[in-house]
Amino acid sequence: MELTLRRKDTTLRGTATGTGPTVLLLHAGGERREVWTPVAARLARRGLRTVAYDLRGHGESTGRATSLPLVSDDVVAMIHEERAPVVVVGASLGGLAAITPLADPEIAQAVAGLVLVDVVPDPDPLKARAWLDERGLRDAHDELVEDILGRGPALRSAVAKIELPILLVRGGPGSPFTDAEAERLRTANPWVKVTRVTSGGHLVARDAPDELADLVADHATEWLR
Template identity: 50%
Template structure:
């Protein structure tokens, strides 16, 4: 039985991706936002472990201790995520901002989707408004990032992927941010009618940092939901 944080790495063709793991129970893969590191998830992981989950958080490429190369376009992140998921058993995949886009691109692969019990998008939707996104990122100096341009250019692709998904989905909005408007949420629910939308009061875009306890509670509830449990019971072979 795991009693403390375990650190490890996943070999990729061009280097290694570093991760932390905590807890025992059903797997939950945590993918951080751009400019963050896996440690932003540590408070969330501690609460998830107490809720009977095994949480795994990676430094995505170009971040923290992981490989720095090929960090300018989303496909590399999607390929990494496919490899992460392949090492787990029917995880719930949680993606914040950049992590959400990486998760969606990974789920375009049918075999990967079949091995995922559920998807949580944390203050991110498949088709962000380009003007609002760039306006938000400008004070951070990220509005001219090639990665941002690549993601915004994939809005139609990410919408199509979302429309095809059959797995349970939860979108969590930041209550103190105007990043996701009601009209955005309505558009998302048209793409994914099986999805649910929740919000975390008082949280900004980085919900894991601002409200880790509240976020962990929503994730644990989703993990225990009938839809996720049923999909996990059916297993990867019948889920696709």
């Protein structure tokens, strides 16, 4: 089922798949909602409904993603569109965009849990820029990248305030994040659990969709219960 979410300065296009409690899937920067298609299909077989939008400035959605708060505001609108409770799954940019909203108890009450897919709130800016540059991923979204990298302390503070189960799914070889960064996130919030998909790189949904879907389904089912 195709979805349209109209906002003041953008129109977001999405796809809903399956029936049951809702899992909101937020893609990484430079991606589009189709990256979630195999994950959504597997979650549907596990009795979960998924909703995946193109983030602003990506895919079929309009607008520009020039700052993280703009994307975060869209995530709040997506959550409010759905019947509570939902589970939020965010990869890279999608995960970062969910952190600040879910630190707000009024928004968090509509959410059963958060899955962060290979993303931490406070990556090392120099290493992050180098990793993006090596893959030619920074030029198209440089304004957004710099905005995010300047928000590390604020995002770290926000994630510490989230009173929801949080699962960090780390990628395997090719992930830009270190054990120390994952441990810093776990230390910041006692709700955090960490697991790893070694068969995937940074884009776990693209590299290992079945393994990621099973992790999401297992935890979502438990949280929603």
